[in-house]
Amino acid sequence: MKVKxxxxxxxxxxxxxxQDETCGxxxxxxxxxxxxxxxxxxxxxxxxxxxxxxFHLHCILKWVNSQTSQAHCPMCRREWQFKE
Amino acid sequence: xxxxxxxxxxxPAATTPAATGSKQSAPPTKTVDSHSVLKRxxxxxxxxxxxADPGISAxxxxxxxxxxxxxxTGSKDTVFEGTEYRLSLTFSNDYPFKSPKVKFxxxxxxxxxxxxxxxxLDILQDKWSSAYDVRTILLSIQSLLGEPNISSPLNxxxxxxxxxxxxxxxxxxxxxxxxxx
Numbered sequence: 309m310k311v312k313x314x315x316x317x318x319x320x321x322x323x324x325x326x327q328d329e330t331c332g333x334x335x336x337x338x339x340x341x342x343x344x345x346x347x348x349x350x351x352x353x354x355x356x357x358x359x360x361x362x363f364h365l366h367c368i369l370k371w372v373n374s375q376t377s378q379a380h381c382p383m384c385r386r387e388w389q390f391k392e
Numbered sequence: 393x394x395x396x397x398x399x400x401x402x403x404p405a406a407t408t409p410a411a412t413g414s415k416q417s418a419p420p421t422k423t424v425d426s427h428s429v430l431k432r433x434x435x436x437x438x439x440x441x442x443x444a445d446p447g448i449s450a451x452x453x454x455x456x457x458x459x460x461x462x463x464x465t466g467s468k469d470t471v472f473e474g475t476e477y478r479l480s481l482t483f484s485n486d487y488p489f490k491s492p493k494v495k496f497x498x499x500x501x502x503x504x505x506x507x508x509x510x511x512x513l514d515i516l517q518d519k520w521s522s523a524y525d526v527r528t529i530l531l532s533i534q535s536l537l538g539e540p541n542i543s544s545p546l547n548x549x550x551x552x553x554x555x556x557x558x559x560x561x562x563x564x565x566x567x568x569x570x571x572x573x
Contacts, residue, residue, distance in 0.1 A: 332523040333488060334428065335435045343428030371522045374489040382523035 324354045326362040333367035342366040358389040429487050436525050448530040458483045462530050470538035471561040475568050491520040501567045503540040503551040512546050
């Protein structure tokens with residue numbers, strides 16, 4: 309039997325490769341977005357710290373900017389540094 | 393699931409400014425701010441209701457999700473065993489970037505709690521982290537009950553009496569007012 313493909317429809321799924329499922333700051337899913345954004349994806353990315361803890365970029369920036377001195381990782385209290 | 397929440401949850405915030413028309417410039421940022429606090433508090437409430445932590449509970453006040461009432465019970469084998477305390481938690485628009493205000497509403501005879509219910513606990517002040525939540529706050533206060541920090545007391549009498557656990561227990565019983573009495 310010969311099958312002739314007339315049309316095909318590709319479906320892809322994606323997910324962030326983080327250890328947790330939710331952001332420790334906003335408690336929203338990593339595969340969703342931070343509360344200030346509407347669409348998950350590149351516009352609301354995840355970011356990792358040198359300590360390997362991940363957060364929504366927007367959430368960790370808010371935290372870092374709300375600290376008067378050097379900010380610490382909300383999860384492990386190590387000095388917050390963005391992973392190179 | 394959370395993604396779906398993200399969509400539906402954001403829709404009202406996006407449509408409100410258009411509906412109010414002339415007042416567009418100022419309100420949106422505030423709407424978004426309290427909106428994200430609201431979402432986080434809602435997910436915390438859900439978590440608290442799903443997971444059963446023995447000895448702690450919390451629920452928002454009827455008309456205001458920014459004001460919660462919590463209860464903690466004294467842990468077993470401490471002088472606070474069998475007692476129950478009500479606390480108030482007040483969240484600002486900066487939560488979780490700023491800690492909530494937490495106070496005892498039930499009188500609590502404790503070295504780190506003053507007569508007005510104010511609590512001296514580092515994670516509510518300079519050691520606050522945006523990863524803390526209602527649950528971890530209440531658990532921390534619960535463990536503070538049995539492990540006070542004697543070196544920086546708010547209640548000197550309690551701090552001095554702490555070394556005598558038997559007398560301390562008597563004092564706790566004497567001053568304790570049950571919640572539903």
